[in-house]
Amino acid sequence: YDPSNIDYLYFxxxxxxxxxxxxxxxxxxxxxxxxxxxxxxxxxxxxxxxxSGGLHQAIEAKExxxxxxxxITYATITFQNYFKMYxxxxxxTGTAKTEEEEFQQIYGMEVVVIPTHKPMxxxxxxxxxxxxxxEKYEAxxxxxxxxxxxxxxxxxxTTSIEKSEKLSAMLKKLGIPHQVLNAKYHEKEAEIVARAxxxxxxxxxxxxxxxxxxxxxxxxxAELGGLYVLGTERHESRRIDNxxxxxxxxxxxxxxxxxxxxxxxxxxxxxxxxxxxxIMDTLKIEKGEPxxxxxxxxxxxxxxxxxxxxxxxxxxxLFEMDLVLDEQRNAVYSHRDWILKGEDxxxxxxxxxDDVVERRIKAACDESVCDLEALKDSFNFIPTTAFDWxxxxxxxxxxxxxxxxxxxxRAYQDKxxxxxxxxxxxxxxxxxxxxxERWRRHLENVEHVKEAVGLRGYGQKDPVIEFKRETFxxxxxxVDSIYDDIxxxxxxxxxVDTEKASAEAKKELSRLAYIHDxxxxxxxxxxxxxxxxxxxxxxRFKVKx
Numbered sequence: 324y325d326p327s328n329i330d331y332l333y334f335x336x337x338x339x340x341x342x343x344x345x346x347x348x349x350x351x352x353x354x355x356x357x358x359x360x361x362x363x364x365x366x367x368x369x370x371x372x373x374x375s376g377g378l379h380q381a382i383e384a385k386e387x388x389x390x391x392x393x394x395i396t397y398a399t400i401t402f403q404n405y406f407k408m409y410x411x412x413x414x415x416t417g418t419a420k421t422e423e424e425e426f427q428q429i430y431g432m433e434v435v436v437i438p439t440h441k442p443m444x445x446x447x448x449x450x451x452x453x454x455x456x457x458e459k460y461e462a463x464x465x466x467x468x469x470x471x472x473x474x475x476x477x478x479x480x481t482t483s484i485e486k487s488e489k490l491s492a493m494l495k496k497l498g499i500p501h502q503v504l505n506a507k508y509h510e511k512e513a514e515i516v517a518r519a520x521x522x523x524x525x526x527x528x529x530x531x532x533x534x535x536x537x538x539x540x541x542x543x544x545a546e547l548g549g550l551y552v553l554g555t556e557r558h559e560s561r562r563i564d565n566x567x568x569x570x571x572x573x574x575x576x577x578x579x580x581x582x583x584x585x586x587x588x589x590x591x592x593x594x595x596x597x598x599x600x601x602i603m604d605t606l607k608i609e610k611g612e613p614x615x616x617x618x619x620x621x622x623x624x625x626x627x628x629x630x631x632x633x634x635x636x637x638x639x640x641l642f643e644m645d646l647v648l649d650e651q652r653n654a655v656y657s658h659r660d661w662i663l664k665g666e667d668x669x670x671x672x673x674x675x676x677d678d679v680v681e682r683r684i685k686a687a688c689d690e691s692v693c694d695l696e697a698l699k700d701s702f703n704f705i706p707t708t709a710f711d712w713x714x715x716x717x718x719x720x721x722x723x724x725x726x727x728x729x730x731x732x733r734a735y736q737d738k739x740x741x742x743x744x745x746x747x748x749x750x751x752x753x754x755x756x757x758x759x760e761r762w763r764r765h766l767e768n769v770e771h772v773k774e775a776v777g778l779r780g781y782g783q784k785d786p787v788i789e790f791k792r793e794t795f796x797x798x799x800x801x802v803d804s805i806y807d808d809i810x811x812x813x814x815x816x817x818x819v820d821t822e823k824a825s826a827e828a829k830k831e832l833s834r835l836a837y838i839h840d841x842x843x844x845x846x847x848x849x850x851x852x853x854x855x856x857x858x859x860x861x862x863r864f865k866v867k868x
Contacts, residue, residue: 337381345382348485356388361484366505366529376770396766397759400652401645403429403638417569418562425635429642445549445572448581450557450620451613452591454603458611459585463555464493466583467525471499475547476524478538480554480567481505487527490555494525501525520550538570549577557582557590557623559630583613584623594626643787644773651798655762662754668747669739672813675806676735680727682803688720698723704811709734734814741818750813757808765801769794 345351351360352368358379360369373379373394383390406412412430419426423434453459463479470477481487484505491503504515504526519526521541538550550571558564564582571578586596586603599619608614662668687698695718702710710730715723739746772793776786 333377334381337377338384340378341381341385345378346483346485347386348488349483351382352484353386353388358382358386358388366484395763397763398652399766400649401642403642404645404649406430418565421561421565421631425638428639441575443572444575445568445578445580447568448579449615449617450582450584450623451615452599452619453583453585453613454600454608454610456585456587459555459583459588460490460493461611462613463490463553463583464497466553466581467494468497468499470551471523471525473547474522474543475549475551476520476522476541476544477526477551477553478519478570479525479527480552481527481529482556482558484529486555487529490527494527499525501527504528520544522547538573540576545577548579550579552578552580554580554582556588557584557627559590559627559634561624561627561631564627590626590630591623594629595622598622640787641773644790647791647794648769651765651794655758659755659758662751662758668750668754672735672750672809673732675809676731677728678806679810680724680731684720684724684727688723691720692718693720693723694718695723702727704807705731706734706811706814709814731810731814738814738816742816749816753812753816754809757805757812761801761805761808765797768797772797 347353349361350363351358353359354368360372360374361367362369373391374382375394375396377393380390380393407430412432419434420436426432426434451462453462467477467479479487479490481490487503487505491501494501502511502515502518502525504512505528515526515528516538518524520538522544524541540549544550552568552571554564554567558567568580571580584591586592586600588596591599599614599622603614606614662671683698683701684693687694687701695715699712710727715726717723742749772790776789776793779789780786
């Protein structure tokens with residue numbers, strides 16, 4: 324933890340996460356020499372998505388594949404704030420009722436349940452709880468074999484690719500023909516789901532299979548009891564379990580569902596596994612025998628509610644933090660939008676010069692006199708040709724302020740005359756690049772603050788308030804850095820081949836406009852309209868404390 328070893332700490336933490344927290348065929352898969360993330364809730368692959376902060380590179384090193392360069396975050400927004408940008412919001416799903424509180428608190432939306440068109444006649448059996456994973460899988464395979472011999476189609480739901488392939492291997496040993504549908508074989512999804520309701524069909528699937536689709540029953544299947552959905556584990560979210568169950572008994576068809584659990588399952592182990600084991604010991608449950616009762620099903624649902632509550636609290640905290648970032652984001656994008664499309668850059672650059680000077684006057688001067696040495700040091704980022712310090716013959720604050728402003732604005736006017744009409748085209752490109760780079764760094768720093776403030780809860784401090792306080796200071800420092808960079812670089816630009824520079828400038832403006840359209844959540848022209856109404860107003864980035 325010595326400051327000189329900070330890089331090693333960063334690498335070590337990522338290596339530990341990669342080896343012990345992220346599991347192959349659960350959190351990610353390796354395909355064609357590439358690490359691809361698997362969506363925890365849908366079970367689908369997320370090509371193109373990468374873990375940030377060097378974690379993806381650590382997993383690539385663990386799996387021995389080519390380590391790609393770390394991706395750079397240019398823009399970020401939570402789904403909640405993204406959706407709230409729409410004037411009207413609505414949605415339709417079969418599993419929203421369990422998340423009713425979250426919809427109300429985050430979006431102010433009510434959840435309305437529409438009655439089914441036809442009566443639902445699916446039979447939902449109580450959960451069967453076994454002592455060990457081995458006993459559970461043996462019972463699952465036995466149940467599948469019985470249904471297969473009977474001809475009833477079975478859809479088996481697993482929580483990961485790893486578990487779906489383990490179950491597939493067990494069925495192969497018994498000679499039971501079946502289809503496996505997981506993120507590795509996603510291209511066959513439509514074909515497999517289409518056959519899942521046929522007589523004698525056995526389909527093993529992760530969360531992804533046929534979500535929201537009607538699995539059509541084959542001839543004679545309704546008489547056998549319809550599609551039998553067998554869950555090999557309860558998910559952390561009741562919504563995912565409901566989605567699995569909901570693949571059977573659609574449109575008034577008959578169907579059945581049942582979940583098989585063990586005291587070694589993650590959810591049961593964390594919330595009540597010991598209690599259930601003690602009950603099994605008290606009742607002297609034999610090896611391979613399950614325990615089942617509506618009481619235990621309710622106990623598992625309570626455990627799911629607790630996990631959902633924890634996850635909701637995490638999402639809510641991130642949303643509250645992003646509300647702070649959202650205001651900063653809108654301030655940056657509206658300012659960037661104005662620079663990209665506005666025409667009155669001359670006045671704005673002079674305002675930036677005023678800002679740069681005023682901040683240093685406040686730091687090095689009191690109401691009457693200035694510390695000239697400290698003041699000179701504070702302007703070391705400006706080209707030395709901008710100031711002739713020999714001409715400064717007084718340390719009086721007003722005199723110094725006038726000297727600094729006149730010197731910088733004279734240097735600025737000289738650059739304008741040197742470049743002529745091209746100056747503002749160059750200035751626009753320069754300003755946009757500076758904003759983009761500083762905003763990118765700001766986002767990186769914000770991520771570090773998010774991780775750090777969580778620990779302050781132990782010190783009886785509210786992490787969200789701490790986050791607001793720190794990011795406000797960071798934002799102000801970012802704006803200061805943007806203005807300093809703009810003045811410094813505008814006074815340093817030099818002439819090169821005119822035709823080549825003009826072509827490069829047009830190309831760069833086109834690229835920056837593309838980045839703006841891709842990442843800017845500010846699609847309205849409100850900020851520009853305000854600027855047009857008050858051309859003399861200060862355009863310094865503004866956010867509320």
